[in-house]
Amino acid sequence: MSDTSWLRPITTVTSAARASAPEASGLLRSLTPLLREWLPRQRWFAGKGRPITGFGLVCATELLPADGGADAPALLHLLLDVHQPDCPPDCYQLLVGTRELLPPALASALIGRAVGGRLDGLTLYEGLHDPRLATLLLERMRTSGSDGHLRFSAEPDAVIPSGLAPRLSVAEQSNSSVIYGDTFILKLFRRISPGCNPDLELSLALARVGSARVAAPVAWFEATGLHEEPATLGVLQRYLPGSSDGWELALRAVDGAVAGADFTDHARALGRATAEVHTALADALPTTLLRRPQIQRLATSMAERLDATVAAVPALAPYRTGLLDAFRDLVTFGSDGGTVRAQRIHGDLHLGQALWTPAQGWVLIDFEGEPARPLTERRRPHSPVQDVAGMLRSFDYAARHRDPASPYAAEWADRHRAAFVAGYAERSGSDPNDSPVLLRAYETDKAVYEVVYEARHRPDWLPIPMAAIERLCRPAAPFARLSRRTRP
Numbered sequence: 001m002s003d004t005s006w007l008r009p010i011t012t013v014t015s016a017a018r019a020s021a022p023e024a025s026g027l028l029r030s031l032t033p034l035l036r037e038w039l040p041r042q043r044w045f046a047g048k049g050r051p052i053t054g055f056g057l058v059c060a061t062e063l064l065p066a067d068g069g070a071d072a073p074a075l076l077h078l079l080l081d082v083h084q085p086d087c088p089p090d091c092y093q094l095l096v097g098t099r100e101l102l103p104p105a106l107a108s109a110l111i112g113r114a115v116g117g118r119l120d121g122l123t124l125y126e127g128l129h130d131p132r133l134a135t136l137l138l139e140r141m142r143t144s145g146s147d148g149h150l151r152f153s154a155e156p157d158a159v160i161p162s163g164l165a166p167r168l169s170v171a172e173q174s175n176s177s178v179i180y181g182d183t184f185i186l187k188l189f190r191r192i193s194p195g196c197n198p199d200l201e202l203s204l205a206l207a208r209v210g211s212a213r214v215a216a217p218v219a220w221f222e223a224t225g226l227h228e229e230p231a232t233l234g235v236l237q238r239y240l241p242g243s244s245d246g247w248e249l250a251l252r253a254v255d256g257a258v259a260g261a262d263f264t265d266h267a268r269a270l271g272r273a274t275a276e277v278h279t280a281l282a283d284a285l286p287t288t289l290l291r292r293p294q295i296q297r298l299a300t301s302m303a304e305r306l307d308a309t310v311a312a313v314p315a316l317a318p319y320r321t322g323l324l325d326a327f328r329d330l331v332t333f334g335s336d337g338g339t340v341r342a343q344r345i346h347g348d349l350h351l352g353q354a355l356w357t358p359a360q361g362w363v364l365i366d367f368e369g370e371p372a373r374p375l376t377e378r379r380r381p382h383s384p385v386q387d388v389a390g391m392l393r394s395f396d397y398a399a400r401h402r403d404p405a406s407p408y409a410a411e412w413a414d415r416h417r418a419a420f421v422a423g424y425a426e427r428s429g430s431d432p433n434d435s436p437v438l439l440r441a442y443e444t445d446k447a448v449y450e451v452v453y454e455a456r457h458r459p460d461w462l463p464i465p466m467a468a469i470e471r472l473c474r475p476a477a478p479f480a481r482l483s484r485r486t487r488p
């Protein structure tokens with residue numbers, strides 16, 4: 001057993017005891033006024049725009065450095081329910097640093113000074129910014145075992161060296177990541193749901209069958225005993241040094257295309273890599289066949305999402321009938337005896353989720369699925385055509401990011417979409433063009449999702465999915481073009 005004397009769990013508050021435990025109310029008294037201000041400003045906070053009506057402490061664990069003197073920082077690991085009107089509370093993972101005084105280098109990480117309660121007089125800050133606390137977390141992950149409700153696990157052959165310098169990732173992301181040396185990246189999930197996060201589940205399954213298309217997980221930690229299933233909190237994965245993400249590469253290719261830069265080889269290779277991931281996932285995890293009732297449910301959920309989006313973004317209203325055709329055709333396909341092969345998939349595939357590496361070629365990351373969907377839904381088998389459609393949308397985005405209406409953009413998108421599909425068909429033995437109804441339905445559903453995403457987050461980008469919406473209302477021509485290019 002390694003020495004864990006540097007780690008002292010201060011309290012673990014179970015769901016049943018959360019309101020009454022004096023420790024919990026003491027912590028909440030310190031945290032509530034500060035977090036009310038700080039939380040809505042965090043990129044990963046999903047409840048922006050709605051007031052916070054209260055917090056509930058699910059679990060708190062304090063990690064202390066072994067060498068800590070009186071002025072040493074401590075890391076307060078929190079799982080906190082955030083209450084907002086008209087919806088059940090969301091549980092968030094927070095890593096709060098506590099010090100008497102904050103050094104100037106950490107000023108940007110400040111949450112505030114606690115007044116009253118259990119942390120009275122301490123300065124609270126975003127702990128991941130502090131190299132001493134990020135190191136403390138890696139130290140804890142080096143050894144399997146439990147501390148209160150936190151359980152740390154590692155792959156049996158994992159070798160996690162000590163002393164790797166941490167740096168907080170500056171990528172625009174939905175969670176938070178710390179990079180250690182150029183060796184590991186630790187992703188800390190922010191919005192926590194009971195159950196194994198597919199990012200861990202799928203990348204572990206792929207790594208265990210020897211797939212080179214994934215960054216292998218070496219260790220992870222989860223919350224146990226709080227919900228019916230352990231909830232994944234963080235995953236330490238191999239870092240892919242020198243990688244570039246597919247979105248950046250595609251944009252460079254689009255911008256340089258007039259000068260002759262070509263990205264079709266990359267697009268074809270990405271199609272092959274996606275097919276390899278699908279094949280490995282189908283071998284490693286359960287598969288199923290969707291029949292009439294499931295296909296009907298799928299089409300209904302797509303139609304419902306369309307209607308919710310039309311209500312939120314009225315610019316979509318004129319296209320509603322045309323778009324609904326895609327979902328009606330899917331119902332007809334199921335009613336005519338058509339079936340859909342389903343398996344575990346990536347679930348949110350786009351160019352930003354693919355890293356080009358000098359050593360391994362394309363590697364897919366972030367197997368979480370669409371974070372807004374419930375975890376149980378994300379962990380079900382789905383058609384792999386959904387991932388293909390996601391990537392096809394992404395080539396369209398890349399092509400149109402400067403001028404959504406340019407005819408050149410349409411040509412670039414068609415060429416690269418066709419190359420991706422050709423690579424996919426070549427490696428999987430199954431050509432997505434042979435499933436035109438499914439492909440159109442998934443592409444339509446994704447474009448509808450993008451309309452609401454862009455309306456909320458990047459209104460200037462709304463014309464990009466709107467161009468697709470127009471095209472998808474007139475399906476025949478684009479699909480014919482895609483088929484001619486990819487088939488001999």
Ligand SMILES: Nc1ncnc2c1ncn2[C@@H]1O[C@H](COP(=O)(O)OP(=O)(O)O)[C@@H](O)[C@H]1O
Pocket residue numbers: 169171172173174175176177185187215237238239240241243245352353355365366368
């Ligand atoms: N294994 C890895 N090696 C190198 N960089 C990575 C790795 N995993 C993720 N990244 C980088 O971190 C960014 C965010 O990762 P991602 O898993 O998409 O996080 P999130 O789910 O928070 O959006 C990626 O865009 C990529 O730049």
Ligand SMILES: O=P(O)(O)O[C@H]1O[C@H](CO)[C@@H](O[C@H]2O[C@H](CO)[C@@H](O)[C@H](O)[C@H]2O)[C@H](O)[C@H]1O
Pocket residue numbers: 174247348350351352370390393394395397398450453
């Ligand atoms: O980053 P996430 O995986 O959480 O995904 C969300 O943000 C994406 C943008 O960062 C958004 O993707 C859309 O824009 C991309 C270009 O920025 C494009 O490549 C994708 O095809 C397009 O869907 C994604 O929809 C959203 O869920």
